[in-house]
Amino acid sequence: MVIRGKVWKFGDNVDTDQIIPARYLNTSDPKELAKHVMEDSEHPDFAEKHHTGDIIVAGRNFGSGSSREHAPISIKYAGVPVVIAKSFARIFFRNAINIGLPIVEAPSAVDEINHGDEVEVDLDKGIVRNLTTGKEYTATKFPQELQAILKAGGLMEYAKQKLRGNA
Amino acid sequence: MGMTITEKILADHSGKKEVYPGELITAKIDLAMANDVTAPLSIKTLEKYGIDRIFDPEKVALVLSHFVPAKDIKSAEQAKIVREFAKKHKIKWFFPEGEGIEHTILPEQGIVVPGDLVIGADSHTCTYGGIGAFATGVGSTDLAYALATGEIWLKVPHSMKFIFYGKLKPWVMGKDLILHTIGQIGVDGALYKAMEFDGEAIRDLSIEQRLTITNMAIEAGGKNGIIAPDEKTIEYVSARAKKPWKIYQSDADAQYLEVYEWDADKIEPLVAWPYLPSNVHPVSESTHITIDQAFIGSCTNGRIEDLRIAATILKGKKVHPYVRCIVIPASKSVYHQALREGLIDIFLEAGCVVSVSTCGPCLGGHMGILAEGERCISTSNRNFPGRMGHPKSEAYLANPAVVAASAVLGRIAHPEEVVKLEELEVST
Numbered sequence: 001m002v003i004r005g006k007v008w009k010f011g012d013n014v015d016t017d018q019i020i021p022a023r024y025l026n027t028s029d030p031k032e033l034a035k036h037v038m039e040d041s042e043h044p045d046f047a048e049k050h051h052t053g054d055i056i057v058a059g060r061n062f063g064s065g066s067s068r069e070h071a072p073i074s075i076k077y078a079g080v081p082v083v084i085a086k087s088f089a090r091i092f093f094r095n096a097i098n099i100g101l102p103i104v105e106a107p108s109a110v111d112e113i114n115h116g117d118e119v120e121v122d123l124d125k126g127i128v129r130n131l132t133t134g135k136e137y138t139a140t141k142f143p144q145e146l147q148a149i150l151k152a153g154g155l156m157e158y159a160k161q162k163l164r165g166n167a
Numbered sequence: 168m169g170m171t172i173t174e175k176i177l178a179d180h181s182g183k184k185e186v187y188p189g190e191l192i193t194a195k196i197d198l199a200m201a202n203d204v205t206a207p208l209s210i211k212t213l214e215k216y217g218i219d220r221i222f223d224p225e226k227v228a229l230v231l232s233h234f235v236p237a238k239d240i241k242s243a244e245q246a247k248i249v250r251e252f253a254k255k256h257k258i259k260w261f262f263p264e265g266e267g268i269e270h271t272i273l274p275e276q277g278i279v280v281p282g283d284l285v286i287g288a289d290s291h292t293c294t295y296g297g298i299g300a301f302a303t304g305v306g307s308t309d310l311a312y313a314l315a316t317g318e319i320w321l322k323v324p325h326s327m328k329f330i331f332y333g334k335l336k337p338w339v340m341g342k343d344l345i346l347h348t349i350g351q352i353g354v355d356g357a358l359y360k361a362m363e364f365d366g367e368a369i370r371d372l373s374i375e376q377r378l379t380i381t382n383m384a385i386e387a388g389g390k391n392g393i394i395a396p397d398e399k400t401i402e403y404v405s406a407r408a409k410k411p412w413k414i415y416q417s418d419a420d421a422q423y424l425e426v427y428e429w430d431a432d433k434i435e436p437l438v439a440w441p442y443l444p445s446n447v448h449p450v451s452e453s454t455h456i457t458i459d460q461a462f463i464g465s466c467t468n469g470r471i472e473d474l475r476i477a478a479t480i481l482k483g484k485k486v487h488p489y490v491r492c493i494v495i496p497a498s499k500s501v502y503h504q505a506l507r508e509g510l511i512d513i514f515l516e517a518g519c520v521v522s523v524s525t526c527g528p529c530l531g532g533h534m535g536i537l538a539e540g541e542r543c544i545s546t547s548n549r550n551f552p553g554r555m556g557h558p559k560s561e562a563y564l565a566n567p568a569v570v571a572a573s574a575v576l577g578r579i580a581h582p583e584e585v586v587k588l589e590e591l592e593v594s595t
Contacts, residue, residue: 022233026234028245068306091306094305156216
């Protein structure tokens, strides 16, 4: 799958309290959560101003902190098709894969992608292209099992397909 | 080749003789836990996939801890979903509002024991490593899968070892050792890793203070924090275990990715300034910082020993007139014990506010939210932007003695500034 979109750039250690503040965790409705995505981050106007298809690019340790799956859910339902970061915090990493939100670890790409750049991600090949600068980067490859979960659309879909003998 | 305690627990739970760092395993779980924020998502997922049975209702804990007693209608709805699910599936370890925070209750009541493999839909699940269990935080989908199957996929982590030599200085607690660790290695210094703590200073700590250390392993990015059981652990567990336990120890030739060795006697009480738990400074360099609120509680430092030390400082003193000091015992039994020991009297007489057990202000939930520009010193675990309230409020993290002393002086303070150690020794 190839994803193309405009970049919103964030720094290091974007924690889950910045992605979806706890004051909104009294609901688990994805649409409600998406209304407040990134509200306490360096781009508090993200939810309001981003367009469906825009891509999040961030530094180290994206999604650190809480185990709240509301964080990747709010990103996914805000129409963000992929998150590119230098590294992901462990629980966010699992949660994103488990709910079928594509994530890409591409440390070399992040420093050379600027806010507003146009970026293309080839998920199958693990390649990130900055269409604004014309540069290409290789993403870290995930183990096959994890790729299979992502491809199925998440852990539960994967388990369902596996039970039916399709995976 | 030798194995670490983490590797041994993972091997035993995946039916293998040995496991290696990086290996993907499917492990059987001894306990799956979720709370009022995370369980509703898991329950919805199970419903969506038409899964109507739980792998073992005796191996599930559901704890209403975050937004309860319900702070608004939406929170009440979330709690209701969990309550009805617990009833329907006859969940053995269901704790309604006021019973306390999961990470305090489960070790305290012997529901988690050494050698267990626990997953919890809460990042501070890593707390239980303090009694020698493998415990890690997961999200709601992982938990839903675990509730259905009793299993989880895990990547065997590399282990890092942190050894603290020597004796702790007065007023230095387990909290300071973990803040020191995070300050040294950074908030992603142990990303995906097992963090094993050992050494004389760790062995000298009570189980409660060890739980404070493993509680914050996640704040360095760790998959789990763990302290191998010793006589203190066995004594603690014997008094409360609800099931048999198994003691694991790391082999002498176990492999560690990194080993850090520190002199505990050189560490003084520490404060993590905003906006990262790694932004650590000694109290002595923090005394110019004035505060609006002091919070004593949370799964990190809301146990009886924490309240006792706070009471030692606050006894016969008054909270600074421009500060509100909020004390929240982390479980009902901690609350009850504090009441019996007269600690609640001490807090009330000092001018503190004492509340029913809840996670409350730690995550900016309720019971003590900060306004724009306000500053709080807290015994909790995170000081991210907006963590305790307004995005432009500030949280400083410290041990309960430092927080209590700061509440009295209205600025960050060393406990020695409020209570002289010699006076304490004479009076006790």
